Amino acid sequence: xxxxxxxxxxxGVSVATVSRVLNDSPKVTEETRAKVHAAVKALRYRPNxxxxxxxxxxxxxxxxxxxxxxxxxxxxLARAVEDEARAAGYTxxxxxxxxxxxxxxxxxxxxxxxxxxxxxxxxxxxVTPLVEDCVAAGGPLVFLDRTLPGxxxxxxxxxxxxxxHELIRHLHDLGYRRIAFISGPELLSTGRERTQAYxxxxxxSGLEIREEYMEAGDFQAASGQAIAARxxxxxxxxxxxxxxxxxxxxxxxxxIRARGMRIPEDVALASxxxxxxxxxxxxxxxxxxxxxxxxGRRAVRALLERIEHRPVEPVVLPARLVTRRSCGETxxx
Amino acid sequence: xxxxxxxxxxxGVSVATVSRVLNDSPKVTEETRAKVHAAVKALRYRPNxxxxxxxxxxxxxxxxxxxxxxxxxxxxLARAVEDEARAAGYTxxxxxxxxxxxxxxxxxxxxxxxxxxxxxxxxxxxVTPLVEDCVAAGGPLVFLDRTLPGxxxxxxxxxxxxxxHELIRHLHDLGYRRIAFISGPELLSTGRERTQAYxxxxxxSGLEIREEYMEAGDFQAASGQAIAARxxxxxxxxxxxxxxxxxxxxxxxxxIRARGMRIPEDVALASxxxxxxxxxxxxxxxxxxxxxxxxGRRAVRALLERIEHRPVEPVVLPARLVTRRSCGETxxx
DNA sequence: TCCTCCCATGTAATCGTTTCCATGAAGGGA
DNA sequence: TCCCTTCATGGAAACGATTACATGGGAGGA
Numbered sequence: 001x002x003x004x005x006x007x008x009x010x011x012g013v014s015v016a017t018v019s020r021v022l023n024d025s026p027k028v029t030e031e032t033r034a035k036v037h038a039a040v041k042a043l044r045y046r047p048n049x050x051x052x053x054x055x056x057x058x059x060x061x062x063x064x065x066x067x068x069x070x071x072x073x074x075x076x077l078a079r080a081v082e083d084e085a086r087a088a089g090y091t092x093x094x095x096x097x098x099x100x101x102x103x104x105x106x107x108x109x110x111x112x113x114x115x116x117x118x119x120x121x122x123x124x125x126x127v128t129p130l131v132e133d134c135v136a137a138g139g140p141l142v143f144l145d146r147t148l149p150g151x152x153x154x155x156x157x158x159x160x161x162x163x164x165h166e167l168i169r170h171l172h173d174l175g176y177r178r179i180a181f182i183s184g185p186e187l188l189s190t191g192r193e194r195t196q197a198y199x200x201x202x203x204x205s206g207l208e209i210r211e212e213y214m215e216a217g218d219f220q221a222a223s224g225q226a227i228a229a230r231x232x233x234x235x236x237x238x239x240x241x242x243x244x245x246x247x248x249x250x251x252x253x254x255x256i257r258a259r260g261m262r263i264p265e266d267v268a269l270a271s272x273x274x275x276x277x278x279x280x281x282x283x284x285x286x287x288x289x290x291x292x293x294x295x296g297r298r299a300v301r302a303l304l305e306r307i308e309h310r311p312v313e314p315v316v317l318p319a320r321l322v323t324r325r326s327c328g329e330t331x332x333x
Numbered sequence: 334x335x336x337x338x339x340x341x342x343x344x345g346v347s348v349a350t351v352s353r354v355l356n357d358s359p360k361v362t363e364e365t366r367a368k369v370h371a372a373v374k375a376l377r378y379r380p381n382x383x384x385x386x387x388x389x390x391x392x393x394x395x396x397x398x399x400x401x402x403x404x405x406x407x408x409x410l411a412r413a414v415e416d417e418a419r420a421a422g423y424t425x426x427x428x429x430x431x432x433x434x435x436x437x438x439x440x441x442x443x444x445x446x447x448x449x450x451x452x453x454x455x456x457x458x459x460v461t462p463l464v465e466d467c468v469a470a471g472g473p474l475v476f477l478d479r480t481l482p483g484x485x486x487x488x489x490x491x492x493x494x495x496x497x498h499e500l501i502r503h504l505h506d507l508g509y510r511r512i513a514f515i516s517g518p519e520l521l522s523t524g525r526e527r528t529q530a531y532x533x534x535x536x537x538s539g540l541e542i543r544e545e546y547m548e549a550g551d552f553q554a555a556s557g558q559a560i561a562a563r564x565x566x567x568x569x570x571x572x573x574x575x576x577x578x579x580x581x582x583x584x585x586x587x588x589i590r591a592r593g594m595r596i597p598e599d600v601a602l603a604s605x606x607x608x609x610x611x612x613x614x615x616x617x618x619x620x621x622x623x624x625x626x627x628x629g630r631r632a633v634r635a636l637l638e639r640i641e642h643r644p645v646e647p648v649v650l651p652a653r654l655v656t657r658r659s660c661g662e663t664x665x666x
Numbered sequence: 667t668c669c670t671c672c673c674a675t676g677t678a679a680t681c682g683t684t685t686c687c688a689t690g691a692a693g694g695g696a
Numbered sequence: 697t698c699c700c701t702t703c704a705t706g707g708a709a710a711c712g713a714t715t716a717c718a719t720g721g722g723a724g725g726a
Contacts, residue, residue, distance in 0.1 A: 003711090003712055003713080004712065004713060004714095005712080005713095013675075013676085014675065014676045014677075015676090015677095015712090015713080015714095016675070016676060016677080016678095016714085016715075017674085017675060017676075019713070019714060019715080020674095020675090020714095020715095022713095023714080027673065027674060027675090028674070028675085029674065029675095032674080032675085044466060044470070046442075046445050046446055047446055047712090047713080048387075048446070048448060048711090048712055048713065049446040049447045049448065049713095050383055050386045050387050050392065050447070050448050050711090050712080050713090051387050051681090051711070051712035051713040051714090052712080052713050052714075053383045053681095053713090054381075054383050054384050054387050054680095054681050054682065054683090054711090054712080054713075054714095055680075055681050055712080055713050055714045055715085056681085056713085056714065057681075059383065061447075069402070069408055069411060069412050069415075070405075070408055070409065070412055072403075075402055075403055075408050076403065078402060079402050079403055079429060082402075082427075082429055083429075086439075091426065091443055091447070092426075092427075093424065093425075093426050094415075094425075094427055096412060096415055096416075106419075109379075110424055112379055113379055113380055113381070113382040114382045114383070114394075114424070115381060115382065115383050133377060137377070250610075250613065253613060254613070257613075277583075277610040277613075277614075280583065280586060280587070280590075280610075280614050281610070281613050281614060281615065282614065282615030336681090336682055336683085337682065337683065337684095338682080346705075346706085347705065347706045347707075348682090348683080348684095348706090348707095349684085349685080349705070349706060349707075349708095350704085350705060350706075352683065352684060352685080353684095353685095353704095353705090355683095356684080360703065360704060360705090361704070361705085362704065362705095365704080365705085380682090380683080381681090381682055381683070382683095383681090383682080383683090384681070384682035384683040384684090384711090385682080385683055385684075386683090386711095387681090387682080387683070387684095387711050387712065387713085388682080388683045388684045388685085388710075388711050389683080389684065389711085390711075667726100668725105668726090669724105669725090669726090670723100670724090670725090670726105671722105671723090671724090671725105672721105672722090672723090672724105673720105673721100673722095674719105674720095674721095674722105675718100675719085675720090675721105676717105676718080676719075676720100677716105677717085677718075677719090678715100678716095678717090678718100679714105679715090679716085679717100680713100680714085680715090680716100681712105681713090681714090682711105683710100683711090684709100684710085684711090685708100685709090685710085686707105686708090686709085686710095687706100687707090687708090687709100688705100688706085688707080688708100689704105689705085689706080689707095690703105690704095690705090690706105691702105691703095691704090691705105692701100692702085692703090692704105693700100693701085693702085693703105694699100694700090694701085694702100695698105695699095695700090695701100696697100696698090696699090696700105
């Protein structure tokens with residue numbers, strides 16, 4: 001492949017001059033600049049970013065490690081991160097941890113070796129030694145969506161607490177009393193937060209928190225289905241099933257349908273985390289919408305601040321309740 | 334950051350030896366190997382992939398340029414590509430062209446500069462000069478899902494023709510005669526192919542191809558909605574709307590719902606390209622399923638063959654008709 | 667006319683690896 | 697005992713860019 005040397009030879013100048021032209025340094029004659037550009041075009045020269053990065057110690061690349069690209073929430077997040085990063089002149093390398101700590105570690109390792117300029121992680125479950133190292137090493141790192149306890153890392157996340165309170169109030173107002181919750185993994189900050197908010201909100205509305213109306217899934221559809229099944233088998237089944245994320249809501253929906261039950265007449269359904277097609281399901285599903293794009297954009301901005309050694313304070317965005325027909329009549333007092 | 338030199342000093346050996354240990358070359362004593370590993374661990378050494386790539390001329394990275402990560406079809410594709418690539422020791426950099434030629438070019442340029450070992454492109458519309466260059470330069474390149482005319486590039490794609498014939502036959506058997514088609518952009522090979530197959534299949538079933546029952550969208554939801562609206566406004570509206578991709582099907586679904594029409598009683602709906610939530614819509618939507626995972630995996634394999642300079646023949650996978658309730662009673666003769 | 671200053675340009679070191687080649691010690695066969 | 701072979705190890709040259717520093721020519725002032 002043609003390098004800067006060939007360009008220099010073709011243009012009759014030194015490699016230094018070519019480099020200056022390419023980085024449009026001001027100290028170069030208009031004439032030589034033209035010659036170099038001509039040579040670049042003639043030889044179809046493409047700068048070698050690898051060599052440049054080696055010398056400049058910057059790759060203009062960000063790493064993003066997410067739970068699962070097939071989850072629409074993460075897809076939207078990834079898309080937003082990419083857009084914002086591109087606007088700032090960065091490329092994003094996405095790693096799919098698939099919610100597995102070892103795969104998360106695989107990507108942390110790979111991305112560190114690739115010398116990404118910064119790392120955005122939606123941490124999966126545990127504090128792995130690698131992540132700890134990474135924090136200790138002080139490389140630019142920002143936690144996205146989720147946080148890990150005990151680590152001094154800036155984070156950009158959504159707080160769903162008030163939206164969950166709103167949802168429970170809404171359900172209470174509609175006359176529902178027996179509200180079950182399919183929670184997420186205890187190991188994830190988002191899982192813990194939503195569970196806590198559910199319990200607080202139930203108490204706040206004067207509703208009873210029943211042991212058998214709470215069970216933890218793994219944020220995947222299958223667990224939502226299984227748990228919904230158990231709820232519906234109870235001697236006194238819940239009137240509402242509230243799922244802790246969109247995939248478990250999907251699983252619950254399948255289970256309810258499979259039993260030939262009607263929504264919301266036989267059982268109502270709500271989801272934390274709204275996705276585009278919830279509108280198209282029959283009935284449309286009441287959900288708590290997270291500002292995923294905003295989240296992604298803010299995360300990139302925070303990371304860039306860290307990269308430039310500016311102080312960065314944590315970002316917490318609010319979620320929003322979107323009421324639809326899956327919980328019965330809305331819009332009526 | 335600590336480099337190979339520090340490791341060498343700490344272990345009391347030369348950099349050459351450290352390098353040999355890291356690449357586990359056989360010609361190294363068990364004893365020195367141990368010393369080096371100890372030093373690596375003690376110093377928390379991380380190999381610098383940038384420097385390594387510069388020297389070895391290989392980045393172990395593949396580029397993937399897709400239309401839009403928010404389209405579930407591409408999300409599944411991207412996921413499969415990543416999985417297969419990781420299994421082969423490669424990292425994938427995903428570029429979101431957003432169906433815009435200039436953004437596609439942005440990624441082609443960036444990825445070439447990053448010296449990816451190979452490039453997987455779902456080409457957007459036009460043959461841009463950059464892509465032409467890229468082909469001329471002979472860098473490992475494979476077209477995925479879509480192809481570009483007149484370029485000698487191996488491709489891995491789905492042929493939906495027979496599935497479309499099957500669909501039209503199915504609709505004909507159910508008694509439908511007026512079948513409208515929301516086609517994709519003429520500029521995309523997939524768009525052209527599906528349109529051609531629709532027309533052929535209509536003729537094969539002895540059905541009339543009516544000018545007003547064909548209109549091209551842009552593979553995005555909004556266009557599907559607008560075109561469905563026009564179809565439904567016709568003096569003699571179609572009995573079935575067949576959308577050329579999942580997003581346009583979604584748009585059409587919205588339009589039909591907005592008009593308070595019932596599916597399939599008032600108008601039936603079918604989609605090229607099946608997505609997970611089609612099952613959960615009411616009624617579930619008849620669709621032509623593409624083997625997206627298989628497509629992604631085969632594309633990576635083909636690309637790796639090209640990288641290793643082995644001959645690679647084009648791959649064409651069949652699509653499959655999945656009948657559901659949106660086109661009326663199925664499973665009955 | 668000559669000195670000085672400026673500024674465009676060139677030379678060469680450098681980034682962290684890999685890898686070719688040299689080196690020297692050890693071992694074995696004669 | 698000596699020489700040849702084998703093999704682990706080290707020295708140093710790449711890879712392709714950036715950049716500090718050197719250089720030289722031209723212009724302008726005295």
